[in-house]
Amino acid sequence: MQFFARRLSFYLVAFLIAATINFFLPRIMPGDPLAIMFGPQMARMSPETIDAMRDTFGFSDAPLIQQYFQYVVNVFQWDLGVSTKFFPKPVSEVLADGLVWTLFLVGSSTIISFLLGSILGLLAAWFRGSIFDSLATPGALVMQSIPSVVICLVALIIFGIGLNWLPTGYGYDTSLDPQWTFEFAGSVLKHSILPIGTLVVFQMAGFLIPMRANMINLLGEDYITMGRAKGLSGSRVMFTYGARNALLPSMTTLAMALGFVVGGSFITEVVFNYPGIGYIMFQAILARDYPLVQGHMLIFTMVMLTANFLADLLYVVLDPRVRHGGEA
């Protein structure tokens, strides 16, 4: 329990630091911070809205520390101000709309890459030195080092435009009403193939490489040799003896990857105009909608912290050494 208390207080501090960065950014830029934050949109806003926004972001004549305190209290109440781009929608609402799409995208792509990557990594380790291994392993690494922009654009050019197999943008067919119908669900699925596919290509190596390395290390362990010596079949040794143990580090990466990929999904959403928080961020940047840009970073921080906490939980559940006291 002490372990969790320590982790949670750490996450709290990390979140506070993210909020602090947000607070100081407009204030250290040259010029009037209020004008920087709300820019040209100020003209469109009523005096009452401007006052409310001042309030939210702590712009007042009070000393800096008081402004800061005011801002932090608002952030912790999840009052992130009003979006200037999607005026008069509050930032928190805009983000909530997008988060559903992003989590769908990232959740499914992470699960697919985890399964695919782990199995391929296992095979690469088992058939170490084979043609499969010497193609799959560097291949995965190379894929990982190609920017997602490039993967997305190439996928878009080939499947979306060249072959015209799949829709090139948005989360569903806009001529349909968002309802719980098969037609709508089918449209959502069809629109998600390209974004999820590109994310899988990008993510898979992250599971394949460590899985292979863990497995190779494990193959040298005595209990694997023992399993062999007992006359167990290759696949049995591979799955019940090796994979289970090699998976342990992968499982914790899984949770962390989730947080990381939410950031990585940004570009995918931009290229495919997918209505998640990444695309919203893109629009916010183009429109210089700073409250939304800042809110976006905060929600990303929240996702990262949640994912890390899940990783902690998984770690404790999976590794008995941590469960029974001791340092993590």
Add this chain to the structure above:
Amino acid sequence: MFFKLLIRNPQAVIGMSIMAFFIVISLAAPIIAPYDPEARVGLPHEAPSSEHLFGTSRMGRDVFSQVLYAGQISITVGITAGLITTFIALATGLSAGYFGGRIDEVITFATNVILVLPQLPLLLVLAAFLGEVSPALIAFIIGVTSWAWGSRVIRSQTLALREKEFIKAAELIGEPARRIIFIELLPNLISIIGSGFIGAVIYAVMTQATLEFIGLGDPTSISWGTMLYHAQTSSAIYVGAWWDLLVPCVAISLFGASLALLNFAVDEVANPKLRAKGALRRYKRMLKRGEVKA
């Protein structure tokens, strides 16, 4: 010895060749490039031809000349950011690992915070507030925000080395801390630092492309990222000018891939465990000869 092993590794050779190729043609851009990359030398979106090897852009600029010059900036940004990242990672990781105590606590805390903060959104927010960021500024902000992972790796390696008896022995003969760090510890970290640096360069090239692609960069500079940005904003794919988009894509990918191959090889050479296990190979040989059953 390390270098010799590296040269014998096919992945390393391919990686190094591609990388060297890119660096050479970028440096030689003023000689090779047929046109001024910023001059309008043709009609908008001319398809590749003998006159324009990779076609022209929407603005009628020669894509081949652009991609050569763009390499200069993109590779420089990548290497600069990589150097900044590696330097900070090394300074913090070594100090935390060697000195321990308070210094370690502070550095580890900072590292952990940066690791849980979302990298890309943080960069986006920074870049958004800074306005159209120049390549130099991009290198700087990537460098100062992405050292945490390397720092953690170097710290844990330093901690492990610090407990090694040869470090204790060096302390016992009275070596000063500065010599222990730089002469005794550092040479043992070279492969980690090397692969960390390559990783940082890959990350920086990718991130620069991303930032510039979405329009946070300085659109007047010529880099692979701004080429993508211009191609995208001029709807190049939708009008069928695939070359405008594909050429920078291929350049970034090949350069990234060459670094990744090199890194893979460095890992393989530096970590003998990942090399095909002797025992395993022997086992397989026996398998082939039918001495054991799978």
Add this chain to the structure above:
Amino acid sequence: MSEKLTLTVKGLKKDFRSGGTTLNPKKMRALNDVSLNLESGKALAIVGESGSGKSTIAKIITGIHDPTGGEIELNGKNVVKLKGDDKRKFRQKVQMVFQDPFASLNPTHTIRHHIERPLKIHRKLKGDALEAEVLRVLTEVGLTPAKATADKYPHELSGGQRQRVNIARGMAAGAEIILADEPTSMLDVSIRIGVLNLMSDMKDKHDIGFMYITHDIATARYFAEQTAVMYVGHMVEWGDTETITQAPKHPYTQLLISAVPDPSKRIDAPLQGGERGEIPVWYPDSVGCPFAERCLSATDHCRKEMPGVTQLADNHFTRCHLYS
């Protein structure tokens, strides 16, 4: 060597943290009331099983660990909290040879580097004089041809050769006392004797004092004049090596001696003095004799009260209720 050196350890105590929380740490006692004497030109063997605290003594003397209590003196001068130049001088005189010959040399440097450094630091040698001394020291420890050895990297040497480099390093510093922490335990049996003979030579020719830490009481007899037997952080019997190995008094020493394989004895001959059993952990508040759990002669008294020191002969001491 100008004057004889005497390293004296008095009432040394060392507690390590073993679990518990930061605010309420649980401690175990690795060393309890250890006192010994080490002179130049003489060898003292510290004999005990793993976990008996024998290496900890050397690590405290060299300052790798801080003592929890007790004193360490070199010719009567306390050396526990030395700083700066005094610390450097102490380090020159008292050097250590580590157990693991594969971990105690830096893999990225040549043998020359390892020998040069102490020569530069402590004897300020330069240029030709430095090179000549490097070669002389290497030759002295039997690493010939010295020139070729100096250019090698540690991975090109065998375990025994590396251990010779370690001894050479101590000599290069100008050490007068060398603390050798199980210097032969990781070597092949066939080359152990070579390293022991080398240390023996150093002792006789150069008047170097050795603390020879070992779990092998047989080699102690071969090399050291004095022996101290350690059990769970306590000295249980000490004095003249010949007496201790020929007529051990403490049940634990008897157990150790009878465990040395002897071809003239039947393999199923019962071990004297005690039974096999778990080695206990000692805590600051533990009571009784540490060996009581395994001792065949233990009485209730032994479990309740720590035995005091009994002098059995001129140079023979023990801590056992049987003799008090």
